[in-house]
Amino acid sequence: MTQDSARRRRANKTIRSMLPFWLIFPTVAVLLAVQVYPALYTIWLSLHDRQPAGWEWVGPRNFDRLFKMGLFGESVGHTALFLVGYTSLTLLLGFFIALLLNRKLKLSGLYITLLFIPWVIADIIVGIVFRLLVVPDYGLLAGILQNPALFPPEGLSVLTASRAAAWVGDFPFPPAPAMIYLILASTWRALPFIILLLLAAMQTVSAEVIESSRIDGANSSQVVRHILVPLMLPTLVVALFSLTLSGMNGVGMVFSLTGGGPGSSTEVLSYMLYALGWRQLEFGRAAALALLIAAINWLLILGTLRVTRLEERNA
Amino acid sequence: MPSLTSKRAQGWLVHAALATICLFALIPVATTVLISFKGERDILRKPPNLFPCDSATQPFDPSACRWSVEGYQRVLAPRPAPEGLLPIRLTGNLVSIYLPNSLLYAGATALLVMLLASMSGYAFSRYRFRGRQTLLVAILAITGIPLLTNLLALYQMGVTLRKADIPLYDDRFFLVVVYTGFFLPLSVWIAKGFFDAIPRDLEEAALIDGCSPLGALLRVSMPLALPGLMAVFLLTFVNVWNEFIAGYLLIAKNEFKPAMFGLYEFLGQNIINLQVVAAACILIALPVVVLFLFARRSFFAAMVEGAIKG
Amino acid sequence: MQRTWTLWFLSVLSLLLAACAAPPPAAEGEATESEAAAPAAQDFVTWYQYDEKNEDPASDERVGNQYLRDTIPLFNEAFAGKWNWVNQPKAWDRMSAEIIAAVQSGGDVPDLYEMGTGGGDVGVFYRNGVMQDLRPWAEAQPWYSEMDPSALAACTGPDGGLYCIPIAERPHLVYVWADRFPNGYPKTPEAFMVEAERLKAEGLYAMTFLGSTAFDGTGTTRAVWTTVSSFGGKFDDGAGAMTLNTPANIAAIEFLRTVVQSGYAPEIAFAGNFQEEEAFKDASAGSFPTGLFGYRYINPLTAPDGTQYSKGNEEDMLDAIAAGDVVLTPFLAAEGQKPGCEISVTGFAIPVGAQNPEAAYDYINWILTPEQNADWVLRPGAGFPALQSTRQSEQFQTPFYQQASEAISASACSPWSGSLERPLEAQKLIMNVVYKLIKEDPSADIAAELQAVEDEYNAAN
Secondary structure (H helix, E strand, O other): OOHHHHHHHHHHHHHHHHHHHHHHHHHHHHHHHHHHHHHHHHHHHHOEEEEOOEEEEOOOHHHHHHHHOHHHHHHHHHHHHHHHHHHHHHHHHHHHHHHHHOOOOOOHHHHHHHHHHHHHOOHHHHHHHHHHHHOOOOOHHHHHHOOOOOOOOOOOOOOOOOOOOOOOOOOOOOOOHHHHHHHHHHHHHHHHHHHHHHHHHHHHOOHHHHHHHHHOOOOHHHHHHHHHHHHHHHHHHHHHHHHHHHHHHOOHHHHHHOOOOOOOOOOOHHHHHHHHHHHOOOHHHHHHHHHHHHHHHHHHHHHHHHHHHHHHHHO | OOOHHHHHHHHHHHHHHHHHHHHHHHHHHHHHHHHHOOOHHHHOOOOOOOOOOOOOOOOOOHHHOOOOOHHHHHHHOEEEOOOOOOOEEEOOHHHHHHHHHHHHHHHHHHHHHHHHHHHHHHHHHHOOOOOHHHHHHHHHHHOOOOHHHHHHHHHHHHHHHHHOOOOOOOHHHHHHHHHHHHHHHHHHHHHHHHHHOOOHHHHHHHHHOOOOHHHHHHHHHHHHHHHHHHHHHHHHHHHHHHOOHHHHHHOOOHHHOOHHHHHHHHHHHOOOOHHHHHHHHHHHHHHHHHHHHHOHHHHHHHHHHHHHHO | OHHHHHHHHHHHHHHHHHHHOOOOOOOOHHHHHHHHOOOOOEEEEEEEOOOOOOOOOOOOOHHHHHHHHHHHHHHHHHOOOOEEEEEEEOOOOOHHHHHHHHHHOOOOOOOEEEEEOOOOHHHHHHHHOOEOOOHHHHHOOHHHHHEOHHHHHHOEOOOOOEOOEEEEEEEEEEEEEHHHOOOOOOOOHHHHHHHHHHHHHOOOEEEOOOOOOHHHHHHHHOHHHHHHHHOOOOOEOOOOOEOOOOHHHHHHHHHHHHHHHOOOOOHHHHOOOOOHHHHHHOOOEEEEEEEHHHHHOOOOEEOOOOOEEOOOOOHHHHHHHHOOOEEEEOOOOOOOOOOEEOEEEEEEEOEOOOOOHHHHHHHHHHHOOHHHHHHHHHHHHOOEEOEHHHHHOHHHOOHHHHHHHHHHHOOEEOOOOOOOOOHHHHHHHHHHHHHHHHHHOOOOOHHHHHHHHHHHHHOOO
């Protein structure tokens, strides 16, 4: 063996061991630039406030002021309400529709395709479309809802009807009609994705398991309760987390459907962040809120990781 | 055992239920199409009518229908163009600015994301190196930073870069990089999943046959992973096309505005002319809906992969 | 810090380009286009809320759009070889955020910024160090002595600096369908309630107004301020602190609460998106307190007697006023008070860091020439000339302007934000609480709610 070929082999080996580095490097570089650096900058921003002379270090004052805003507490309540309504409605409907589709019908491909169209439409367009339906006096749905016979005494105007008085303390329950409508619109858009996810999970539950339990005398609802749901639990949890994440961070729908109104009844945390940052130009306080939202997101992702790990271990 | 007839009845019932659900799912889309084809005088009706087809004597008279393309006309602003190839030219901002920009942003981002995700997805799938697990988890953790959060900083960065007078640089470049960074983490996981599904034996065979590792990647794994990567491309394309808030906040020049930004302008300038807003919505949503209808299998594959892993 | 970041970012980008060989198409053509237009002339960059390239004849901003289309060539001709006017259209509700970010990061700043003071922008810009103090330059100009002092005051910052040059004044007043108030528009709250009850019996509303919290509480600056100031109320103590819980403010909010809860205002007043205008367009609401510039947007119109004004543009309202169907009046006032109203100005500011302030000076002087001034005030300005000499011009002797000027002189107009240094925050806080008190929770204690908001705002002072 000549020295030359030994060198070449060594060089080859270096290239080989360096290859994964070069493959991953661009990804890491982009993420550092567009995700990590801004996140650090946000932390810096949350500790500063703008004065005529420039940025001034204020320590935790932005957080303090944020928590003392009347709107903050209200937004937390709205966000919780929205998330509970949106995730439970989407999961329930999604599970039910996936069950129907799981029967391997002739047209199920067509159904899935049709059902999926809402998902492809941008959230801001969905917001506009749903708003068009209930624009007071002119919206097609408004024409029906504003009928006093349906909603006495004056009919229901979704975009202007006020909240009822809160039942417990300041917690915004019962929600304003606009909040319910916002939940419906968000569900409409998220549903296809959840159907697809649950359907895929359902199809991995082997037909034999279900068939044998049927032979043992279980009826349909028992099969669902005792076999499907437990086997699909990890997927259901993943779906729940993914819905919560999207619901927590999405702003387009509120932006184009209600703009936080009427009053402040659909003001959720993500919209509050947008309004604080780009409407009121309170970048410091907005950054404080942004960090808070990111922290909640991480908790959710940690939860998802836990569950998917469990799944892998069980498999 | 249920009898055959009851089984068939059940089948019909399921079909009926699904058909009803589909109908409900499409009502908002259908009504928007209806609104977009009404004229101003039918838009401003109290109470509203579903079809602009009522006559003095009848509530619905097909011969009296006043369908109108006014909304589309105002969005597209067709002008006669005697010297052009076509007799009319569409001069609306939607056609001349917004849609081409969206196409550029979505296409360029999807391409970049697909390339970067396939490179790193392959590395994560095929190599065991130090820090692999940490890096994977870190990439996942990054998806926890909402775009809206980062926008505070990205906004300032965008303005700083604009001022730096870098040759050939403009806001469009920045937006594409931002979108790439935002949609990359999940795509890396999706791409890794697709590579995991490709048997390693094939590559090893290629390596033994004298292929370099890069050659094995390009000649063996890539073609096999192509459908999966295509799915990443399509998913990113639709996500960028539909993204509003980053484009809205990071783009300063009129000529660089994407379609969702443009839509918001239509909204601001046509507060009561619902037919114009509806027409703009339809024209902007149409491209991705069509894209989806043609490539739905790809979408489904990527979404299931991404949701379960991510 | 920013510099190293830029370098680092660049190196990452170039690496990406090299590694992937898929450069996202960069702008080449357009960037150089504008520079090539007039070789000798320098670019004069403006930010207007109007877009000369938007030729949609039915666009809500068609008047301003057309104005720019008409005058850009005129200016370029007048300053041929010196300046080349390049306009960047900006959305009206986003301009101020953008200019602040642009100035603070030190780049891409226009030479001239079309500025309205209605949102309290003078205070916001002052706090963020965005605009140049134009006082020394302005005082040396021949037109300075002819400026309406109250217009100059609207552009004056807390430090006495002049942060914009006023061109048009935009006071608020009340648009009234004359036939809905055969005895004339009521002058007191008590008289208003009597008329309102009569109209309600006919299935009509006494007034519509921007009652929603939309657009970050811009309603505060409109009917809410009109009402509060007509009851002798204020939002500030003159030294930067908010004062909400005062007897006059409570009385004003009680008035609005009665109007809303008795059904004297239509539900659409709370729909946002300026839909409250709809109730005035079809005359179902008899009056509409809003800005003078509202005439431009409130059309087409149907008068109580069925007369149609259906050109679908700003001429509808002017025609209705000329025909006597619509009249302009001051708002009502509590006993011992003058009717109040908001007054803002619109004009020009020069941002810190502008490349060509000389061009902006030339432009402002050009707009203040007799040939240009009236045109600007009538079209993009939509108000009264701040330059007193222009008021004599015959374009301002129409029924619309005559009625408006009578209404204004019978009112005591002042900027709503007074000495508040965070008007954007204040405006949202106030509108949210007013909405809650008059619409959502008619049993809530007005004094306690106002006090809570006042405390929240002042805690950060």
